[in-house]
Structure formats: structure tokens, C-alpha cells
Amino acid sequence: MPRSHGSEIDTLIQLLAKLPGLGPRSARRSTLQLLKKKDSVMIPLADALMRVADKIVICATCGNIDTSDPCHVCEDVRRDRTTICVVEDVADLWALDRSETFKGLYHVLGGTLSALDGVGPDELNIASLLDRAVTGEVSEVILALNATVDGLTTSHYLAERLSESGVKVTALAHGVPVGGELDYLDDGTLAAALKARSNVS
Structure with a gap:
């Protein structure tokens, strides 16, 4: 079956589909929007995700x-x-x-x-x-x-x-x-x- 996009994009779709409220079809639409708005949305989103991933902790007092x-x-x-x-x-x-x-x-x-x-x-x-x-x-x-x-x-x-x-x-x-x-x-x-x-x- 011919592929319309690379494996990296396919991986992004699969990861987005794991989020609540996003099935495979919604994940494909979201991925396409990210690709179309690479500079204004996709790159800032990737940077924000990395910053949060580096700093995320669970509060020892309340569990937040x-x-x-x-x-x-x-x-x-x-x-x-x-x-x-x-x-x-x-x-x-x-x-x-x-x-x-x-x-x-x-x-x-x-x-x-x-x-x-x-x-x-x-x-x-x-x-x-x-x-x-x-x-x-x-x-x-x-x-x-x-x-x-x-x-x-x-x-x-x-x-x-x-x-x-x-x-x-x-x-x-x-x-x-x-x-x-x-x-x-x-x-x-x-x-x-x-x-x-x-x-x-």
C-alpha cells in the first residue's frame, strides 16, 4: 500500500491518538495542522513539551x-x-x-x-x-x-x-x-x- 507520509509523521499521529479525546482521525487532522503551522505552532509546542518534561515533579505535600x-x-x-x-x-x-x-x-x-x-x-x-x-x-x-x-x-x-x-x-x-x-x-x-x-x- 503506498504511503502518503514518512514514518516520523506516522509516529506523531500514533502518539497524538493516545491523548484523551483524540482518535486516529482527529490525530491525523491535528498532525496536519501542526505540519502546516510548523513555525508558529509546532516548534513552540515541541519546545514547551521539552521544558515541561525536564521540570515536571509531583508535589510532596499534596500530590499535584x-x-x-x-x-x-x-x-x-x-x-x-x-x-x-x-x-x-x-x-x-x-x-x-x-x-x-x-x-x-x-x-x-x-x-x-x-x-x-x-x-x-x-x-x-x-x-x-x-x-x-x-x-x-x-x-x-x-x-x-x-x-x-x-x-x-x-x-x-x-x-x-x-x-x-x-x-x-x-x-x-x-x-x-x-x-x-x-x-x-x-x-x-x-x-x-x-x-x-x-x-x-
Whole structure:
């Protein structure tokens, strides 16, 4: 079968197709746009990717992905250090912070408890959360986990463990639909859910 482009371009298409929301057809269109705009888009994009790849780190405090440790969120002196919002993934942290409603700190678990997948408390960033909760500075922990079965199971487990620290434990209100994932919700829904959070029994 005749080839319409070189193997290097084919490799680029295959790599782009691995990104969320980009299948093979979208990856081909994106690659073509990059090739057509080599100087204005492709080269600056390649440079940015290399710079980020060289500097990317995981924040030892909260688990956020950034180019500094502590991350820019943890270093921000304007944030309320008495409140920690617990999320499953960095994408959820970015989604909540994009709403500009929550002004406290975050904690990324790195997933949820799942017996089927063999994910227990030791596989998640739970121990460091418990350590942060007992410093005396934190007064509230908001459980902002996805409203899935695993997310709810993890929330109940964390609420039980955090009750020993004496901090107030709340969860997002029902504005977040069951089965919904934070990264796909609009800013208004996220803001409403944060404002209407409730105690976790």
C-alpha cells in the first residue's frame, strides 16, 4: 500500500491518538495542522513539551503535578490553610481550582479504593493526608471524590479515618451527579456543589 507520509509523521499521529479525546482521525487532522503551522505552532509546542518534561515533579505535600515542589498551590500564601479539599486525581484539582470558588489547599489521592483492582489504602496517598490533618492548622477536610461506587467507598473510609483527628469532614453536595466525574462538570455545578457541601456522618 503506498504511503502518503514518512514514518516520523506516522509516529506523531500514533502518539497524538493516545491523548484523551483524540482518535486516529482527529490525530491525523491535528498532525496536519501542526505540519502546516510548523513555525508558529509546532516548534513552540515541541519546545514547551521539552521544558515541561525536564521540570515536571509531583508535589510532596499534596500530590499535584507542577514544575516546582512544593507546587504553586501549596506555596500560595493567599490560600486558606485551614481547609483541605481531597480529590482523586490532578485533573479534578485543576477542575475545582478553575472554578475559582475554593480558596484552600488540596490533596490528591491518586485514585480510589477498589477491591476488584487490588487498590488498598497503601496504594493511595492517604497516610500523608492523615498526617496533614493532625497538624493543628487544619480545621476542615472536604471530600471531593467522584460520585462513583469506588469514590463513595473511599469517602466513607476517609471519613472514618479522619474522625480520629477531630477535624470537620464534609463532602460535596448532590450537585455532582452520581456517576459524574469532576473534570467533565461545568464551573457553575462545581461552585454550587462546593458551597452546598454537607457533613459526613
